[in-house]
Amino acid sequence: MILALVVITALAFDFTNGFHDTANAMATSIATKALRPKTAVALSGVLNLVGAFLSVEVALTVTNAVVKIQDKSGAPKAELLADGGSTLLLIILAGLVGGIVWNLLTWLLGLPSSSSHALFGGLVGATLAGLGVAGVNWNGDGSKLDGVVGKVLLPAVISPVIAGAVAALGTWVIFKITTGVAARFTENGFRWGQIGSASLVSLAHGTNDAQKTMGVITLALIASGHWSDLENIPLWVKVSAAVAIAAGTYLGGWRIIRTLGKGITDINPPQGTAAQSGAAAVILASSHLGFALSTTHVATGSVIGSGLGRPGAKVRWAVAGRMALAWLITLPSAALVGAVMFWVGDTVGGTAGALVVFTLLCLASIAMYLRSRTGKVDHENVNDDWDGAESAPADAAKLPAAAV
Amino acid sequence: MHNLGFALDGAWQVLIAGLALGAGLPILFALGIRSLAWGAGAASVTSTGVTTATRRPLGTVLGYALFAVVIIGVLLGLTFIVASGFGYKLDFANLYPTLVAK
Numbered sequence: 001m002i003l004a005l006v007v008i009t010a011l012a013f014d015f016t017n018g019f020h021d022t023a024n025a026m027a028t029s030i031a032t033k034a035l036r037p038k039t040a041v042a043l044s045g046v047l048n049l050v051g052a053f054l055s056v057e058v059a060l061t062v063t064n065a066v067v068k069i070q071d072k073s074g075a076p077k078a079e080l081l082a083d084g085g086s087t088l089l090l091i092i093l094a095g096l097v098g099g100i101v102w103n104l105l106t107w108l109l110g111l112p113s114s115s116s117h118a119l120f121g122g123l124v125g126a127t128l129a130g131l132g133v134a135g136v137n138w139n140g141d142g143s144k145l146d147g148v149v150g151k152v153l154l155p156a157v158i159s160p161v162i163a164g165a166v167a168a169l170g171t172w173v174i175f176k177i178t179t180g181v182a183a184r185f186t187e188n189g190f191r192w193g194q195i196g197s198a199s200l201v202s203l204a205h206g207t208n209d210a211q212k213t214m215g216v217i218t219l220a221l222i223a224s225g226h227w228s229d230l231e232n233i234p235l236w237v238k239v240s241a242a243v244a245i246a247a248g249t250y251l252g253g254w255r256i257i258r259t260l261g262k263g264i265t266d267i268n269p270p271q272g273t274a275a276q277s278g279a280a281a282v283i284l285a286s287s288h289l290g291f292a293l294s295t296t297h298v299a300t301g302s303v304i305g306s307g308l309g310r311p312g313a314k315v316r317w318a319v320a321g322r323m324a325l326a327w328l329i330t331l332p333s334a335a336l337v338g339a340v341m342f343w344v345g346d347t348v349g350g351t352a353g354a355l356v357v358f359t360l361l362c363l364a365s366i367a368m369y370l371r372s373r374t375g376k377v378d379h380e381n382v383n384d385d386w387d388g389a390e391s392a393p394a395d396a397a398k399l400p401a402a403a404v
Numbered sequence: 405m406h407n408l409g410f411a412l413d414g415a416w417q418v419l420i421a422g423l424a425l426g427a428g429l430p431i432l433f434a435l436g437i438r439s440l441a442w443g444a445g446a447a448s449v450t451s452t453g454v455t456t457a458t459r460r461p462l463g464t465v466l467g468y469a470l471f472a473v474v475i476i477g478v479l480l481g482l483t484f485i486v487a488s489g490f491g492y493k494l495d496f497a498n499l500y501p502t503l504v505a506k
Contacts (some may be wrong), residue, residue: 150407170427174434189437281426293413
């Protein structure tokens with residue numbers, strides 16, 4: 001029963017991960033009209049689906065980056081299985097709820113924040129509540145980049161700067177090269193440049209992010225004794241996680257797409273090409289080097305960079321600042337929700353506790369969905385001018401945080 | 405703060421790779437577009453007015469050659485994603501990329 005709730009919640013997280021991150025790949029192509037909005041999200045969804053199946057590597061140890069509930073092989077720690085794994089399942093459930101709630105809230109505010117950080121934050125909070133301070137992997141063991149500091153905090157600071165520098169340089173040089181070239185060459189050429197680079201980002205996203213959900217679900221299956229193979233992931237887990245992230249991507253987080261594509265800076269096709277290529281290169285290079293980072297931070301950094309690199313373009317620092325603030329509080333906020341959820345679930349106890357946590361998640365989700373109906377942003381108005389337009393995300397940002 | 409050391413160590417490598425591929429390839433792409441336009445005789449709009457279109461095959465060939473380089477770069481990127489997913493990695497030890505098992 002608890003296991004079923006964990007699986008459903010994990011897939012729900014995967015779904016929010018999808019629609020939260022559509023913007024990373026497609027916001028610039030939508031803003032420059034290189035692709036029609038619906039075409040863009042469909043393309044991104046398909047590539048995420050393909051990407052999720054491309055990787056056969058087992059991402060079973062995904063939680064090891066921030067918490068100590070598994071050993072190095074991916075098996076749950078033996079002392080956590082003493083009670084039939086129910087504490088472990090509750091930690092995972094509460095952590096996922098923390099991640100989902102934060103994803104939905106930032107979506108409502110139109111803020112691109114990192115889904116992986118939300119998940120890690122939720123897990124850290126739930127682990128703090130369940131196992132205490134020693135259960136969290138704060139700083140790694142000193143042998144490699146690891147822990148909350150090494151896998152979450154440092155990359156969050158460094159990766160947007162790198163992506164921004166790459167995109168700024170690319171944009172600047174491209175504008176130098178193409179000044180005076182007839183529009184019929186640049187428009188069509190950079191349209192394809194954008195589509196190609198955005199597709200790469202989508203594919204890389206599918207391979208990286210769907211893995212996390214697969215790892216979490218498989219961990220829950222092992223903890224409850226329904227799976228024992230540490231080398232493989234059940235096929236149904238793979239299929240359902242891939243479908244969930246692709247469906248989420250196709251739904252499209254229009255509020256976030258709008259912020260990233262129109263809010264930060266006004267993007268044209270050469271800038272979009274430079275921004276997405278920069279993002280794709282940084283994402284691929286980092287995963288090659290084992291440097292954990294968030295697609296969101298990279299994509300945002302490169303969009304800001306493309307605004308800085310184009311002569312005469314303006315970056316709306318108020319919007320960028322609000323996003324930076326959201327990044328800062330992502331980990332602690334998701335952790336707080338995760339901790340409270342664990343505490344509630346643990347106090348009520350057993351299956352009933354998990355049910356209460358799940359119900360709270362449903363209520364919070366419904367509340368935020370209903371809130372989003374006023375001031376709707378969808379594929380029809382995603383590209384409206386940022387200044388002057390009744391911008392829903394900006395209005396929503398003034399509201400007090402929705403009840404969690 | 406050993407983590408800071410590791411992070412900075414990884415960061416400059418990512419920066420170099422990012423600049424080479426993330427800025428370099430789009431710049432080649434832009435050069436390709438400029439070559440194509442030049443090849444079609446439409447590259448220059450001067451104060452004396454638009455120069456009439458004289459085709460320059462060299463520009464067209466150069467343009468497509470540059471696009472080809474960009475496409476090869478993108479294919480390498482794709483190969484990297486797929487290969488690392490199936491437990492291989494791209495190795496540049498022989499200058500040309502080869503797939504080796506991890």
